[in-house]
Amino acid sequence: MSVVLVVNSGSSSFKYQLLDMDREQVLASGLVERIGEGTGVAKHTVAAAALAAPDDPAPTVTEATYTIEREIPDHTAGFAVMLDAFAAHGPSLDEHSPVAVGHRVVHGGARFFEPTVVTPLVEINIDELSVLAPLHNPANLAGIVAAKKAFPDVPHVAVFDTAFHQSLAPEAYTYAIDREIAEAHRIRRYGFHGTSHKFVSEAAAAFVGRPLGELKQIVFHLGNGASVAAIEGGRSVDTSMGLTPLEGLVMGTRSGDLDPAVLFQLARRADMSIADLDTLLNKRSGLLGLAGVSDMRDIGERRDAGDPAAQLAFDVYVHRLRAYAGAYLAQLDGVDVISFTAGVGENSIRVREEAMATLGFAGVEIDPDRNATRERGIRRISSDSSRVEVLVVPTNEELEIARQTLSVTS
Ligand SMILES: Nc1ncnc2c1ncn2[C@@H]1O[C@H](COP(=O)(O)OP(=O)(O)O)[C@@H](O)[C@H]1O
Ligand SMILES: CC(=O)OP(=O)(O)O
Ligand SMILES: [Mg+2]
Numbered sequence: 001m002s003v004v005l006v007v008n009s010g011s012s013s014f015k016y017q018l019l020d021m022d023r024e025q026v027l028a029s030g031l032v033e034r035i036g037e038g039t040g041v042a043k044h045t046v047a048a049a050a051l052a053a054p055d056d057p058a059p060t061v062t063e064a065t066y067t068i069e070r071e072i073p074d075h076t077a078g079f080a081v082m083l084d085a086f087a088a089h090g091p092s093l094d095e096h097s098p099v100a101v102g103h104r105v106v107h108g109g110a111r112f113f114e115p116t117v118v119t120p121l122v123e124i125n126i127d128e129l130s131v132l133a134p135l136h137n138p139a140n141l142a143g144i145v146a147a148k149k150a151f152p153d154v155p156h157v158a159v160f161d162t163a164f165h166q167s168l169a170p171e172a173y174t175y176a177i178d179r180e181i182a183e184a185h186r187i188r189r190y191g192f193h194g195t196s197h198k199f200v201s202e203a204a205a206a207f208v209g210r211p212l213g214e215l216k217q218i219v220f221h222l223g224n225g226a227s228v229a230a231i232e233g234g235r236s237v238d239t240s241m242g243l244t245p246l247e248g249l250v251m252g253t254r255s256g257d258l259d260p261a262v263l264f265q266l267a268r269r270a271d272m273s274i275a276d277l278d279t280l281l282n283k284r285s286g287l288l289g290l291a292g293v294s295d296m297r298d299i300g301e302r303r304d305a306g307d308p309a310a311q312l313a314f315d316v317y318v319h320r321l322r323a324y325a326g327a328y329l330a331q332l333d334g335v336d337v338i339s340f341t342a343g344v345g346e347n348s349i350r351v352r353e354e355a356m357a358t359l360g361f362a363g364v365e366i367d368p369d370r371n372a373t374r375e376r377g378i379r380r381i382s383s384d385s386s387r388v389e390v391l392v393v394p395t396n397e398e399l400e401i402a403r404q405t406l407s408v409t410s
Helices: 075-089 120-131 137-150 163-167 179-184 194-208 261-269 274-283 286-291 296-304 308-332 342-347 349-356 368-372 397-409
Strands: 003-009 014-020 025-033 039-046 064-071 100-105 156-160 216-222 226-232 235-239 337-341 389-392
Touching (some): 014 397, 075 137, 156 397, 163 194, 163 235, 194 226, 194 235, 194 337, 194 389, 308 349, 342 349
Antiparallel strands (some): 014 025, 025 039
16 A cells, blocks of 8 residues: 655644555544644544445444644644554554655745655755745745654655746746846746646546646635636646735735735835734735634624625625636636635635626626535536536645655655
8 A cells, every 4th residue: 555644734733644545545634733832732533444444345434533732842743743643543654654755835936846855955945945935935844854753764755836837938927027136036926726726627627528738727726825827738827826825816814916015105104014014914914804804604604794894805805806717717818617626615605606706708607506505526516508617626735745746756
């Protein structure tokens, strides 16, 4: 059995999945949170696939989740908690010992286009790229360092969020600023969530039964961070995030697009420092800044209760989605498939309905009943007469990372 461990580390947390790649099945998954914040919490889920006998044709067991609370000062301690959880609750890492560990790394700059085996030089490069992704890369590197200590004898592979967008043409990735300054400081658009955009666009092509190479697609990845990509023939041609994961759509706590002069105004008039502005735009904006809550479920509840701030937050969110849908329809000269993915995209009936409501002119017709079903798995939400196929496609960044990890290690 080829088992791969996938690690997705954030600043104060990390998510992990242990996958049996012979059957592309999850054996266990987990989330370690509040690292470095006093008492940390780990949730460890043993999947049904790991509990059922391998030859059981109709397993009746269901997954089991365990919670562990303990002081977790850093990522190394977080990894120790994960290993303890495997030891206490299974599956056994001796029986299911990983042949490789795959890591999500957010920023690969212009240096990394492919899944890359982590060497000391690669670690230095990921560290250097922290200037371009201060919220993400340091955490990703901490995860790699901790995982290498825990699993010193297997290859570790970095899979970059930026990699899929390396196909952007110069006119799509160039900011219209002084060229020398931009080149000296590597200021350009890179794009993120590429692992998800790739996975979803490939799954969508398979679902509609047409060759990826022939399709024009728009993928809305709407999670906490959110981005949209225009994909032609399986290659990313435009995407809403830029130098950092701040540009583009309205997100849980990030502003997305705004006039850069807002920053000069706030620096001059509100006496805000660079650090203040960074925090404002990355952590205190988006849905949170507009309505006081970052979760789209809370926005929906407050909107139903008549909260005007939540209504405005929802309207601004949707307005931006429509603007990008229109822009990418024009960039692609039409579209065959539009997919929604990630937490909001997979679950919010109203966001999908509102985002698509003005695209009738382009041949988009949503079937309200299909859109309202809560079925799991990939599904069509457009009507049979819609010229454009509109889909909900559950993303699976971990599976894609595991696949790419094996592609360079076996
Ligand atoms: N049933 C739901 N309805 C609306 N939004 C939801 C629902 N479930 C989850 N979400 C949204 O999904 C977001 C998280 O998306 P996710 O893709 O898991 O984010 P990330 O991986 O970036 O942390 C939550 O903040 C929440 O707004
Ligand atoms: C790149 C990015 O925004 O990632 P996340 O959605 O995980 O914050
Ligand atoms: Mg995500």
